[in-house]
Amino acid sequence: MRAHPGWAVVRFIVVAVGAVFMIAPFLIMISTSLEPNTSILPSPPHFFPQEVTLDNYVRAITENNFGGYFLNSLFVSVATTVATVAISAMTAFAFARFDFRFKNVVFSLLLAGLMIPGIVIIVPQFILAKNLGMVDSLWGLVFFYTAGQIAFTTFLLRAFFERVPHELDEAMTVDGAGIVRKFVGLYIPLARPALATAAVFSFLGGWDEYVWALTVITDPLKRTLPLGIAAFQGAHTTAWGLVFAASVVAVLPVVIVYVAGQKHFIAGIAAGAVK
Amino acid sequence: MKRTAVLLPAVALAIAMGLSGCDIGGSAAPAADVEQLAPGADVTGSIIFWHGYGEDGAEVKTLTDVVIPAFEKLHPGVTVTPVQIPPGDMHQKLVTAAAAGSLPDIIRADIVTVPELAKLGTLVPLSQAMPDFQDFADTMYPGPLETNRYGDDYWGLPLDTNTKVVIYSEQGLEADGLDAVPATLDELKDAAENSKDGTYAFAEGGAGGWNLLPYIWSNGGDITDPDYTTADGYLNGPKSVEAIQMLVDLYKDGKLPGIILGGTGTGTWDGVPSGEYVSMVDGPWAMPVLQGAHPEVDFKTAPMFSGDGGSIGVVGGEDLVLTSQSENKPLAAEFLRYMLSKDAQLAMGEVGQLSAQSTLADDMSNLQPYYADFLTQLETAKPRPVTPQWAKIDDIFAKQIQLAFQGTISVQDALDEAVAQIDPLLAQG
Amino acid sequence: MTTGYPLLRSLQISFYNWSVVPTQVSKFIGLDNYIRALGDEQFWTGMVNAAVYLLLTVPATVAIGLFFATLLHARMPARALFRVLFYIPVVTSWVVVSLLFKYLFTTNDGAVNWFLTDFLHLTSESIPWLEQRWTALIAISALGVWKSVGWCLVVFLAALSGVREELYEAAALDGANAWQRFLHVTVPGIRGTLLFVLVLQVIGAFNVFPSVLLMTNGGPAGSTEVPLTYMYKQAFSFLDFGYGSAMSFILAIFIFVISFLQFRFFGEKKEVGS
Numbered sequence: 001m002r003a004h005p006g007w008a009v010v011r012f013i014v015v016a017v018g019a020v021f022m023i024a025p026f027l028i029m030i031s032t033s034l035e036p037n038t039s040i041l042p043s044p045p046h047f048f049p050q051e052v053t054l055d056n057y058v059r060a061i062t063e064n065n066f067g068g069y070f071l072n073s074l075f076v077s078v079a080t081t082v083a084t085v086a087i088s089a090m091t092a093f094a095f096a097r098f099d100f101r102f103k104n105v106v107f108s109l110l111l112a113g114l115m116i117p118g119i120v121i122i123v124p125q126f127i128l129a130k131n132l133g134m135v136d137s138l139w140g141l142v143f144f145y146t147a148g149q150i151a152f153t154t155f156l157l158r159a160f161f162e163r164v165p166h167e168l169d170e171a172m173t174v175d176g177a178g179i180v181r182k183f184v185g186l187y188i189p190l191a192r193p194a195l196a197t198a199a200v201f202s203f204l205g206g207w208d209e210y211v212w213a214l215t216v217i218t219d220p221l222k223r224t225l226p227l228g229i230a231a232f233q234g235a236h237t238t239a240w241g242l243v244f245a246a247s248v249v250a251v252l253p254v255v256i257v258y259v260a261g262q263k264h265f266i267a268g269i270a271a272g273a274v275k
Numbered sequence: 276m277k278r279t280a281v282l283l284p285a286v287a288l289a290i291a292m293g294l295s296g297c298d299i300g301g302s303a304a305p306a307a308d309v310e311q312l313a314p315g316a317d318v319t320g321s322i323i324f325w326h327g328y329g330e331d332g333a334e335v336k337t338l339t340d341v342v343i344p345a346f347e348k349l350h351p352g353v354t355v356t357p358v359q360i361p362p363g364d365m366h367q368k369l370v371t372a373a374a375a376g377s378l379p380d381i382i383r384a385d386i387v388t389v390p391e392l393a394k395l396g397t398l399v400p401l402s403q404a405m406p407d408f409q410d411f412a413d414t415m416y417p418g419p420l421e422t423n424r425y426g427d428d429y430w431g432l433p434l435d436t437n438t439k440v441v442i443y444s445e446q447g448l449e450a451d452g453l454d455a456v457p458a459t460l461d462e463l464k465d466a467a468e469n470s471k472d473g474t475y476a477f478a479e480g481g482a483g484g485w486n487l488l489p490y491i492w493s494n495g496g497d498i499t500d501p502d503y504t505t506a507d508g509y510l511n512g513p514k515s516v517e518a519i520q521m522l523v524d525l526y527k528d529g530k531l532p533g534i535i536l537g538g539t540g541t542g543t544w545d546g547v548p549s550g551e552y553v554s555m556v557d558g559p560w561a562m563p564v565l566q567g568a569h570p571e572v573d574f575k576t577a578p579m580f581s582g583d584g585g586s587i588g589v590v591g592g593e594d595l596v597l598t599s600q601s602e603n604k605p606l607a608a609e610f611l612r613y614m615l616s617k618d619a620q621l622a623m624g625e626v627g628q629l630s631a632q633s634t635l636a637d638d639m640s641n642l643q644p645y646y647a648d649f650l651t652q653l654e655t656a657k658p659r660p661v662t663p664q665w666a667k668i669d670d671i672f673a674k675q676i677q678l679a680f681q682g683t684i685s686v687q688d689a690l691d692e693a694v695a696q697i698d699p700l701l702a703q704g
Numbered sequence: 705m706t707t708g709y710p711l712l713r714s715l716q717i718s719f720y721n722w723s724v725v726p727t728q729v730s731k732f733i734g735l736d737n738y739i740r741a742l743g744d745e746q747f748w749t750g751m752v753n754a755a756v757y758l759l760l761t762v763p764a765t766v767a768i769g770l771f772f773a774t775l776l777h778a779r780m781p782a783r784a785l786f787r788v789l790f791y792i793p794v795v796t797s798w799v800v801v802s803l804l805f806k807y808l809f810t811t812n813d814g815a816v817n818w819f820l821t822d823f824l825h826l827t828s829e830s831i832p833w834l835e836q837r838w839t840a841l842i843a844i845s846a847l848g849v850w851k852s853v854g855w856c857l858v859v860f861l862a863a864l865s866g867v868r869e870e871l872y873e874a875a876a877l878d879g880a881n882a883w884q885r886f887l888h889v890t891v892p893g894i895r896g897t898l899l900f901v902l903v904l905q906v907i908g909a910f911n912v913f914p915s916v917l918l919m920t921n922g923g924p925a926g927s928t929e930v931p932l933t934y935m936y937k938q939a940f941s942f943l944d945f946g947y948g949s950a951m952s953f954i955l956a957i958f959i960f961v962i963s964f965l966q967f968r969f970f971g972e973k974k975e976v977g978s
């Protein structure tokens with residue numbers, strides 16, 4: 001591609017300015033998490049801490065079984081990610097490559113599920129969970145999270161599967177490949193960037209979810225991280241440094257998953273180049 | 276896709292209509308005799324206790340490390356499992372649990388939710404079930420006790436209470452050139468009107484009942500009649516209107532900070548230490564926070580600004596309630612009694628929880644000198660209307676008053692409209 | 705069908721003056737809840753606010769997300785780091801960032817007012833962001849855009865990696881400039897994803913919730929209420945689940961129609977384009 005000489009520099013500056021805006025509020029959060037006495041937030045806010053202490057981090061991690069919540073969240077998120085991506089890949093494949101009766105009806109139903117505000121159906125959903133014996137259980141969380149994410153993930157993946165060139169599909173048919181081999185040998189590798197994206201979002205969805213976890217989890221031993229962080233908020237006063245410190249720690253695993261996912265985005269480019 | 280897409284809601288609608296068509300529920304057996312929960316019963320087994328103490332504070336530690344073990348020691352073999360619910364989400368959790376029949380045995384509930392839970396039929400009427408109820412009731416400040424009343428019964432007992440008083444600092448007075456903090460609403464108005472540029476005589480962080488009822492009551496007005504049957508002639512009466520008018524006038528003159536309409540992440544708390552606000556009206560929890568963050572400032576308390584109605588604060592706090600679905604009510608009742616014992620109350624008092632028992636006032640003041648003004652204020656403090664409809668009433672109240680602050684309508688019109696909307700709710704009870 | 709059963713159940717509830725606890729009678733009232741919603745001024749204020757939020761956030765989010773995705777798709781120094789920085793707002797909890805933004809938009813000494821008055825000198829007066837309707841909606845929208853740009857970016861990055869390089873090279877040979885290449889190669893190449901992002905952003909905009917709840921709680925005087933905060937209030941604060949459910953179905957039908965139109969207008973072209 002022809003590139004203007006200054007173009008790379010301009011592009012870098014634009015991206016850097018954008019990144020600064022993205023990160024500025026987060027800096028205030030980190031700064032506050034490093035300060036003592038944060039029940040009253042300073043105004044004007046501090047972009048850099050005036051008095052540095054790791055006290056909030058120590059408290060956030062050592063108090064109230066943070067490690068246990070962390071592991072619970074990790075388990076729930078990983079299990080949800082595996083289940084969601086596996087199931088959605090198959091359903092998306094079916095929607096992208098097969099014609100079956102009521103295909104559009106089923107797909108619309110799936111989408112309609114995304115449109116109903118979840119907050120109002122929480123009471124019937126809770127009663128259902130109770131009848132299924134899925135209250136106060138991490139597997140129960142995985143089950144409902146997976147069920148809740150399949151629609152979104154299928155929708156996401158369908159767009160990618162549909163883009164797989166028909167010629168490649170037909171070429172494999174000529175070679176005598178069955179559906180399974182096509183799915184595993186062609187669609188999955190070509191959709192790697194999309195699958196990585198789906199996994200990144202699915203992990204985040206399990207990691208971040210609060211309202212449903214609040215509703216079904218009561219046992220303190222089964223709390224996920226968002227519940228643990230919310231527990232730091234008091235009725236009248238909240239030590240913001242503590243909440244922010246816990247939130248900063250909570251962000252790390254999701255960033256790691258994202259960085260790991262990125263490798264596959266690049267791998268995807270390579271795969272595309274082979275075509 | 277097009278036709279089927281349109282059809283879908285219709286199909287679903289038909290299914291639902293088929294499912295329904297007649298009233299459902301209502302299997303409740305007419306209240307049989309209330310199970311008697313005598314004190315000193317032989318208790319065994321285990322119960323679950325939901326509370327909303329913040330986990331960053333010392334209250335949770337005292338509860339789980341001191342109070343509950345002491346109770347379990349008194350009754351060998353019993354277990355009390357405390358479960359912390361984030362206070363902001365307690366109501367939602369209670370509602371879903373009530374719907375699914377999965378409430379715990381005993382709850383530390385915000386005082387304003389007790390009548391609502393009682394109306395839902397989820398609570399035990401303590402005044403019937405506990406033979407010693409009156410003994411406990413007699414020790415309580417009248418305001419907190421009143422919050423447990425629904426119908427002819429009391430459905431809980433106050434575990435802790437609080438109210439709001441005027442909080443200020445000498446440095447703040449000096450910055451605004453005042454000799455003393457205003458004691459009356461008139462002095463407050465005067466001080467606010469003459470405050471220096473960039474400073475305010477006082478600040479309010481919201482327009483709901485919790486924030487503004489003390490001004491109405493102290494000015495001699497009220498929100499409803501004493502039995503909570505009508506707001507007409509009370510909320511829109513001259514004394515109530517006058518109190519709100521004073522605040523609205525100050526706001527319009529730029530003498531009352533805009534945060535009364537929302538708009539800050541820090542509430543009123545940053546302005547008092549900096550001297551921007553000379554005073555605020557707030558609860559006991561503010562004191563340790565302010566002093567911890569600003570050891571250089573000397574924070575003081577004074578009674579709520581007084582008027583024709585006296586100096587009237589608003590009652591806050593939590594009540595202990597027992598649920599009707601509990602399978603171990605005797606143990607829950609015994610635990611409730613223990614939580615109201617002097618030992619437990621003093622232990623919690625040390626970590627910031629104010630006892631609702633006037634008989635413990637001296638002990639409380641000994642624990643923390645700043646408790647004294649709050650305890651005095653509690654003697655006359657009033658609860659927000661004790662009715663299951665309070666959440667709706669508060670919403671109407673705040674909305675109409677905010678409209679008056681915005682200048683959309685006059686204060687009288689706003690409060691007339693509020694009364695028109697509130698009275699039908701009160702009639703429902 | 706873990707959502708299917710609760711959905712039908714909610715639909716049923718919407719025809720009742722529903723009592724939360726099963727031991728109390730729920731009265732069948734037919735379409736009363738729906739009729740009440742259609743005549744409820746506050747509900748429509750909420751719908752208008754959601755529409756304003758949609759207009760303020762969706763085009764901006766999609767455009768900014770696509771813009772930076774295009775820039776970050778090509779090789780550049782510290783690309784991986786930048787991608788992470790853009791993603792950080794997405795992964796931080798809504799509750800925490802909502803409270804953070806409320807703090808940033810504080811009238812006196814808030815970070816945003818400081819930036820506008822003391823840094824950019826755009827205005828000398830502090831703007832009372834959260835104390836009035838339209839400025840509050842702008843503040844809430846700013847949070848919405850900030851929080852979602854990274855999400856769009858990630859989806860677009862994945863989509864861009866599937867656009868074949870040869871097409872760009874071919875277009876470049878034809879003498880197309882960067883903008884023309886973007887318009888004629890990139891956009892058709894990611895059309896399916898673009899539709900996906902648009903549909904979900906629109907759904908998300910009508911479902912805006914925690915940010916409003918925590919930044920203004922619908923105030924002052926209900927002027928910044930959005931459908932979900934109002935439904936939540938009706939259901940969980942006032943225990944009127946029948947009414948809350950009815951409103952959620954009206955909202956869902958609304959969203960369904962808009963999504964349908966989006967598929968119609970953006971989806972059809974996919975066939976034409978490829």
